[in-house]
Amino acid sequence: MATRKLLLLHGDGIGPETMAEVEKFIAYMNEAHATGFETEEGLVGGAAYDAHGKSISEADMAKAMAADAVLFGAVGGPKWDGVPYEVRPEAGLLRLRKDMELFANLRPAICYPALASASSLRQDVVEGLDILIVRELTGGVYFGEPKEIIDLGNGQKRAIDTQVYDSYEIERIAGVAFELARTRSNRVTSMEKRNVMKSGVLWNEVVTQTHQDRYQDVELDHMLADAGGMQLVRWPKQFDVIVTDNLFGDMLSDVAAMLTGSLGMLPSASFGAPDEKTGSRKALYEPVHGSAPDIAGQGKANPIAMLASFAMCLRYSFQMVEAADHLEKAIANVLDRGVRTADIAPDGVAPVSTVEMGDTVLAEFRALMG
Numbered sequence: 001m002a003t004r005k006l007l008l009l010h011g012d013g014i015g016p017e018t019m020a021e022v023e024k025f026i027a028y029m030n031e032a033h034a035t036g037f038e039t040e041e042g043l044v045g046g047a048a049y050d051a052h053g054k055s056i057s058e059a060d061m062a063k064a065m066a067a068d069a070v071l072f073g074a075v076g077g078p079k080w081d082g083v084p085y086e087v088r089p090e091a092g093l094l095r096l097r098k099d100m101e102l103f104a105n106l107r108p109a110i111c112y113p114a115l116a117s118a119s120s121l122r123q124d125v126v127e128g129l130d131i132l133i134v135r136e137l138t139g140g141v142y143f144g145e146p147k148e149i150i151d152l153g154n155g156q157k158r159a160i161d162t163q164v165y166d167s168y169e170i171e172r173i174a175g176v177a178f179e180l181a182r183t184r185s186n187r188v189t190s191m192e193k194r195n196v197m198k199s200g201v202l203w204n205e206v207v208t209q210t211h212q213d214r215y216q217d218v219e220l221d222h223m224l225a226d227a228g229g230m231q232l233v234r235w236p237k238q239f240d241v242i243v244t245d246n247l248f249g250d251m252l253s254d255v256a257a258m259l260t261g262s263l264g265m266l267p268s269a270s271f272g273a274p275d276e277k278t279g280s281r282k283a284l285y286e287p288v289h290g291s292a293p294d295i296a297g298q299g300k301a302n303p304i305a306m307l308a309s310f311a312m313c314l315r316y317s318f319q320m321v322e323a324a325d326h327l328e329k330a331i332a333n334v335l336d337r338g339v340r341t342a343d344i345a346p347d348g349v350a351p352v353s354t355v356e357m358g359d360t361v362l363a364e365f366r367a368l369m370g
């Protein structure tokens with residue numbers, strides 16, 4: 001039996017509480033289905049700072065590099081507001097992304113039918129929504145140089161950020177989007193601003209060429225990123241996979257996220273390039289939400305985003321498609337029955353705790369797994 005190496009980084013705030021629910025699934029799958037998950041643990045964020053004075057230790061970085069997949073809870077909190085910038089909790093996550101070269105960030109936006117009425121958009125606009133935003137994560141304006149604020153000496157300052165993309169960066173993220181589209185509805189929409197940005201012109205050109213060379217079976221269209229934002233709130237179901245750069249992806253994925261209700265529901269995955277020998281990609285799975293210090297330690301956190309991140313891990317890192325389908329179905333069934341944590345409970349519905357939600361989804365998952 002193959003072993004599957006998972007590194008669990010619980011982090012801070014509600015991170016440990018939501019990760020504890022995933023650990024129950026791992027234990028069950030090992031016991032009942034001999035899945036051979038081998039878990040290691042490490043510290044990240046404020047927890048790592050308290051222990052080592054760094055936001056992630058070299059030893060834990062080495063574990064992350066050796067793992068088949070990393071499951072990440074959340075980092076941060078007011079306790080660490082005053083720590084030096086280089087060792088702030090978020091620096092641990094940025095280090096993981098950088099060293100693991102996680103250039104592709106996937107954020108699905110799925111609207112569970114049971115929660116459609118809770119969206120700020122009309123029910124028919126979001127019900128049954130299932131789209132995937134693929135964001136370039138290691139390039140563009142967040143990393144381009146020069147990046148500085150200059151004192152002009154005349155009482156004025158000038159701020160500079162640089163949007164820069166090389167064609168290989170665009171080609172590899174486009175490849176990820178086309179490949180994922182083939183496992184879904186086979187459609188990709190590429191979003192950039194080719195009308196006003198040179199990087200948009202190159203983006204458009206390289207995505208078109210990549211499609212022409214390797215993915216002609218996938219349907220491709222292009223949309224300006226601002227129009228894309230508008231279409232996302234007008235009729236989001238027109239999309240299947242959206243591929244876009246770091247900055248637009250940051251914004252468009254937050255817009256898409258909010259179509260579906262609470263932050264406590266949203267998973268994400270980040271991938272590196274495939275290994276030349278094994279073909280497997282370095283991968284990190286994490287909920288979109290942060291450490292929620294306002295509810296940490298109270299048993300109120302919704303564990304669904306973390307559980308759905310684990311479902312993505314099963315699907316993409318281990319090709320355990322049936323188990324991933326069952327886990328997603330278990331979440332949908334439990335929501336259909338009206339089980340709610342506080343963040344998604346309507347007035348008059350008594351919320352369940354983090355542990356109760358985890359246990360209820362696990363019971364449903366066990367039934368589906370047979």
Ligand code: NAD
Nearest residue numbers: 074075076077263264289290291292293294295301302343
């Ligand atoms: P947040 O996502 O932690 O919380 C925003 C709001 O959503 C809060 O009211 C919170 O209670 C609620 N919420 C979030 N997740 C929830 C869940 N699973 N169940 C129920 N409710 C949930 O964002 P924030 O308050 O802006 O940031 C808090 C801390 O988290 C900060 O230190 C921030 O830097 C950090 N942060 C970390 C990450 C990460 O680890 N990837 C991401 C975002 C923010």
